Amino acid sequence: MLSHPHLRRALCALIFCAALPALAQSPRAVTPRGPLDAQEQSTMALFRKASPSVVHITTLDTQRDLFSRAVHQVPRGTGTGFFWDEQGHIVTNYHVIQGADAARVTLADQSTYSARLVGAFPDRDLAVLRIQAPRDKLQPVPLGSSRDLQVGQTVYAIGNPFGLDQTLTRGLVSALNREIESMTQRTIRGAIQTDAAINPGNSGGPLLDSAGRLIGVNTSIYSPSGASAGIGFAIPVDEVNRVVPRLIKDGRFIRPALGVSGGSAQLSQALRLPKGVPLVAVQGGSPAAQAGLQPFRRGRDGGIVAGDVITALNGQAVADWDDLLSLLEARQMGERVSLTVWNAGRSRTVAVTLSASDD
Incomplete structure (x- = not known):
């Protein structure tokens, strides 16, 4: 039996609930959004065009089973690369493939190919791989120039941060003519600084201008935590265009x-x-x-x-x-x-x- 105070509260709750309208039982109507704005459409078109040129690189180590002595390959690390030409040459960072026994390349359509190392230049943190794939899958990135870049230009990075392939980020040219250090402690001059999010796994991917042209190769970040802090660096494309043809021709950069x-x-x-x-x-x-x-x-x-x-x-x-x-x-x-x-x-x-x- 409810006490007097409890009875009064129960009656009040009942009267209040009875006064409320019945709750809606059907989903709300969707509000039409209208057409995408010009910048969104431009960004989407850029990604659709550039995406097939960007590849996911998985480096491999060879291991031998202790008992059966069978040899097998295990993943070692991941990075990004992009098609340089229609012969299947892929540009990436040297530090992406450094120390690996082999590499596997996954294209935007998820097809996978074994890659061989064509050449590398550690002083500039650049390397060239090559795959044998059908011609229609080999779509090189259009080449731009880093000589006439200006601070404030919009740039885009496509890569595989943390193994998440085909990731697009957008930012600005934050500064020009920065100096960064290569794996051999040589100075890479003229580096492009950008606030486009670059994370581990983006290394070796393309930095593009708003026309979808290659203007740099994403290579490093400045971050105490190891994740993007809005300060990323790319090797300028004019430097890349000077080094890569010589790696393809000679297998190394002969100074x-x-x-x-x-x-x-x-x-x-x-x-x-x-x-x-x-x-x-x-x-x-x-x-x-x-x-x-x-x-x-x-x-x-x-x-x-x-x-x-x-x-x-x-x-x-x-x-x-x-x-x-x-x-x-x-x-x-x-x-x-x-x-x-x-x-x-x-x-x-x-x-x-x-x-x-x-x-």
């Missing part, structure tokens, strides 16, 4: 050489030398030797005999060894270049014909 070894920044500071590359060795018979360049060396009395310091190549200033290598990489074997050389307070100009490097 034109002078035949010299450069000293460290500490050596320059100790000897109070100008900015440049102090020579500590000149190979016999090399272009540098033929041009009469001399290294720093110890005299018979133990003192330092002054040598040459390369301060410019074809008029472009050389601050250190990394600078010199970058300028040489932009030249061709057999090309004649002009070196500005400092020695004991005097500068001179020397003409040198470049040869092939041994590395």
Whole structure:
């Protein structure tokens, strides 16, 4: 039997419920949204066109069973790549395939092919793979230019972050001419900074402009957590277009050489030398030797005999060894270049014909 207060509350609840209308039993009508805006349609068209050019790369390690000694391959890591040409060449980052025994490529239609390594250039974090697939599946990305990019341009990244394939993100060119470090601690100059979300797995994927043209290869992020913090970097396409054809042709990037070894920044500071590359060795018979360049060396009395310091190549200033290598990489074997050389307070100009490097 309900007590008096409980009875009063129950009666009030009953009266309140009776006053409410019956709850709707059918779904609500959908409000028409109208046509998509121009930017949405443009983005969708860009993705539809570029998506078939982007591939998912799975690297593999070979393992041998302890008891049966059967050999099998297991996944090692994932990354992204894109078709460079109609011959099945795929561009990606070197760090995506570094140390792997093999690689498997999955296309946008989910077909899968074994890939072979054509060539790599660790100093620029670039590598080229190749697959054998029907011609209609080999759709290269249209090539753009990074030379005329401007801060504020809209850019798009397509990749496989965390293994989630065919992911599109959009952002801006946040800055230009950044410097990032390759796997070999060489400086990659001219990198594009973007706030388009780039996460682990995006490496090696294309950075596209609003016309769907390739303007860079997504390569790294700056993030304390390891996930996108809105600061991503891409190797500029002009650099990619310089390196990739040589990897396809030669299997490696053959750097034109002078035949010299450069000293460290500490050596320059100790000897109070100008900015440049102090020579500590000149190979016999090399272009540098033929041009009469001399290294720093110890005299018979133990003192330092002054040598040459390369301060410019074809008029472009050389601050250190990394600078010199970058300028040489932009030249061709057999090309004649002009070196500005400092020695004991005097500068001179020397003409040198470049040869092939041994590395």
